[in-house]
Amino acid sequence: MTHSPTAYETYEADFLRLARRGGEPAWLREIRAAAWDRFAEVGFPTETRGNEPWKYTNVGPIARSAFAYPDDGAADGVSPAQVKALAPWDDGWTTLVFVDGVYAPALSRISAGAARVRTISGAVAADGVAVSERLGRCASIEDGFTAVNTALMRDGAVVETQDDSGRDTPVHLVFMASGASPDRVSYPRTLALAGRNSRLTLVESYVGPPDARYFTNAVVEIAVSEGASVEHYRYMTESEKAFHVGATRVRLDAGASFASTSFATGSRIARNDLNVHIDGEGASCLLKGLYLTSGSQHLDNHINIDHAKPHCSSDQFFKGILSGRSRAVFSGRVLVRKDAQKTVARQSDKNLLLSEGARINTKPSLEIYADDIQATHGATAGAVAEDALFYMRSRGLDEDTARQLLVAGFAAEIIDSISLDALRERAALTVSSGHAATGAKSQQGRAIADV
């Protein structure tokens, strides 16, 4: 048992309040009750021994805090300009905005497109049976965070593409913390279902105002049917005092493809927990990530790929930029089961350490039970190359500007591959301003033109 009494009692009160409120179908109440039982049993994973998945990340500060469930009307004080200041925005996308976990229709924008996009609450009310069959299918409640999300989830989105629907308007889900009062928690929940041979572009943004202290506990389930392809982005720029635990659970059917890019910065403690279950022949996933940590932040990328079927491929390509006394973790595990012959699996994690105090724990790992596969993995960590700095300075760039260009260059490999303009530009801006904020004050910075 690993919860502190105050925090646990707060969550329990939230759960009982939700249960009393009623209005939900029995199947959903059952899912919540089972998840609550699980959470009551396991709590948050704070054990320091024998707790391999959380070995490098101490979630004690999250477990000890009594976060408050947000009220209705959380979005009242939030303007569209505030949303656009924090999250990428494109008028051509369909964007649903959730403030402190509650859907904010006035801030959202629905564009024409083939994908059906609804809130979870709306979908449950209108189409309960279909949702009941899918919710929780990808995301097991084994883990305490997912359990408590499932027990207490308030809102989120259901995104569906019909079979054979082609390239479509991107769907963007913004989960924004208002910071209106301290220590709020939100439980965003997303269910994305790509029909057979369809295409879906899905963007999730997790953002909050600077200095706000809150906890985002998000769960995303993505099921990619036979022959479908999903292009997925996860943009996280939480406040520096925020806590973020995000579980993304993906299942791929035969011939499906899943290409995901995660961009992560901010948060005092953040966990990007991504599982891909490759459950059909000829499926592929390409997972990219760029993480930037500064100050005393802690960011944990925890990736599990389960190759259960033959002729599939998985690629992990992550990069980290660490400064201050921050710490990042990359744990990328690839499991290749006995039947998953002809698997191709690649893993790479490269880190740029900008300060002596920054630390990376990088652990790519392979667990292989099939005998006819190709697998590679590698990890690097290093400082900015001195010879590169001298080369740039010999051209008249001061040291800070030179570093800034090198950092942006390091990030470019991931950033430049983002196909959505608004997102790519926002991420590039976050990299340059984020680095400036870490103490590399630049006088020539303004001279760096985007040409």
Next chain:
Amino acid sequence: MLLEIRDLRVSVDGAEILKGVSLAVAPGQVHAIMGPNGSGKSTLANVIAGRPGYDVTGGDVVYDGESLLDMTPDERALAGVFLAFQYPVELPGVRNRQFLKSAMDARRERAGHDNLSAREFDKMYREAVREVEIGEELMKRGVNEGFSGGEKKRSEMLQLTLIDPRLALLDETDSGLDIDALRLVAGIVNRRRRPDNATVLVTHYQRILGHITPDYVHVLLDGKIAQSGGRELALKLEEKGYEWLKEGS
């Protein structure tokens, strides 16, 4: 004098490489510094540019009336010193245009000029890319990223052309170049020759001096200038090799 090196002594890891080098370069001149491998040629060029890792134990390097030795590499560059590297460094992901414009703007800022407009820069950039005959596709990569040895040297010449420094040091730029590239480098050096600037070629071979006529040739042997003279000195070296000077010293 644009550059005056006075009895310069330099050590690396306690071993003395330059053992009292003196040299004066006046505006408008081209000098060639020749010498066998290990004679200290590259050390000299790198110390002038301010590369870390060298201990100056004596003497001075005076540029335009001021000692360079207390200046950072970027201050030296902004003052007008440029080193074309023997082994140019790859800068993955750093875009050529951004890098070059930043370098040019930094110098303009120092001189009190406004930054180049995107259009002004573009025009200069395209002309320079044509002049050094480097593929535009190649230039879309990061600076020197995945370039061949010859392409890197062209990239150095592109930077030299755009930055247009008062003092250019070419550290074995000619090594490993085919005849076309060699002519191109020579053309750039010859065209930049003006009464207000100077070029110092550091080279192992006489070959490039068939295309550039230096005002002075200096031979560096074992950390000292063994002999200075005009172009005829280079021809004599070609004929007799460095051994001849070693015997004479």
